[in-house]
Amino acid sequence: MTNTDKASQPDGALFSELPSADLASRIADQVLQAIGDGRLIPGQKVTEAQLAREMGTSRAPVREALRLLESQGLIVTHPRRGFFVHSYDADELDDIYDLRECLELHAAEAAVARITDADVNRLAAQVELLKQLAHEGQIQEQVAQDYEFHRMLCALGGNMRVVRLFDQIATQLRAGIALLGRNYDDPWEIAQSHDVLIEALRHKDAARLRRELKEHLEEARFQVVALFRNDKG
Amino acid sequence: MTNTDKASQPDGALFSELPSADLASRIADQVLQAIGDGRLIPGQKVTEAQLAREMGTSRAPVREALRLLESQGLIVTHPRRGFFVHSYDADELDDIYDLRECLELHAAEAAVARITDADVNRLAAQVELLKQLAHEGQIQEQVAQDYEFHRMLCALGGNMRVVRLFDQIATQLRAGIALLGRNYDDPWEIAQSHDVLIEALRHKDAARLRRELKEHLEEARFQVVALFRNDKG
């Protein structure tokens, strides 16, 4: 998820890379976090020199970090004007969900053909984790693990490029949703709504999985977009 | 297509932006072109200082250009090692086509519901252009206009994010295919194979369009991947 360890999911490598000492990546992570917890709000200008001063570095790595976040869709650039935190509107979130649905349904369909019982068990365990976190009231962590579940599902589709796209989309959605300031649904409901997906996977029922997953995703999409429209007019 | 004019397809804007004086973007275009016509070959190292010398600039904009191309998947970075032209293998091209199929089918399905007769006519005219270019033997241009046709189709789906992704994918495919050094099929066949898509669009037959488009794309995918496996072993 962070930019520090790009290869967080090494395809069977024994050791993951050591955390990069790269200044730019660390700065990008900081900015990402700042966007996530609202210290940077959408539309706000991000000044290279100011960030550089605050971080005690020169402008060069700050610039690279912002360009990285730009490529991930979290920062927008107006040439000679500077960098700004990307401000999502409801239509854009709707587009993002549309894209996510397209990718995830595709990956899930491919996954059904390749999935093993062990894989299904891992996914089921992840759902149990979601329920537990719902009980404990760890909402932030639950959101993170919810994305992780869907990421696992995408990964089982076997197309790593799709997984990378999913990561980008997830980051954007989290940034967009963060500024709602509240969750879009009851955590327990969310956790439970994954059960039907596990069922479909156990039976390797592609059609059913597609149907259920689509409903699952459109539920979230509908809630989020509706909330967004209310907040922003 | 180029990086110089990001808004090359302004959604109804009267004037396109003036060509950016941005050094980084122009450098990126040069490098992109160099990859396209084989002056830079996959796997080759790209040295910042050398590029900067050749272009008569400092390293800073070169670095930004390469990072931009990295975000588009044409350049890969090994930290503290430098930049390299991304070397595609057959499996990766297969993944890219898989992704393209997923996106384009989705966009096409959405397009059917929104498309006007004028839109269909524009697409049909584009197919005629493909045929004409096939006759004239302008293969390079035909390839470009072929992508343009599919881009138009994606755009009619209404999700601009999908279009941007398509652009990225197209760039990667062209870079990957460029090093085959030859076309993967008869230009006239390629042009004609678009006719069935127009037919399906005229009848607003989503199911048929999906079927035909899928076949259309898998044909290209099959040819390219097969050729690639032969060349590279």
Add this chain to the structure above:
DNA sequence: CACCGCTAAACTGTCGACAATTCGACGGTC
């Protein structure tokens, strides 16, 4: 009071320089 142009401050794009790291060649060792 709204609008316009001017001036100063702030900022971006670009540049050249330096330290730390990496790469390649060389010679030494088994």
Add this chain to the structure above:
DNA sequence: GACCGTCGAATTGTCGACAGTTTAGCGGTG
């Protein structure tokens, strides 16, 4: 002959500086 460590050249990551542009504030004008 293959392997290992060393040394010098080349390269990356980072830094501070400068020119041109943008922005914000201010006073003038209708």
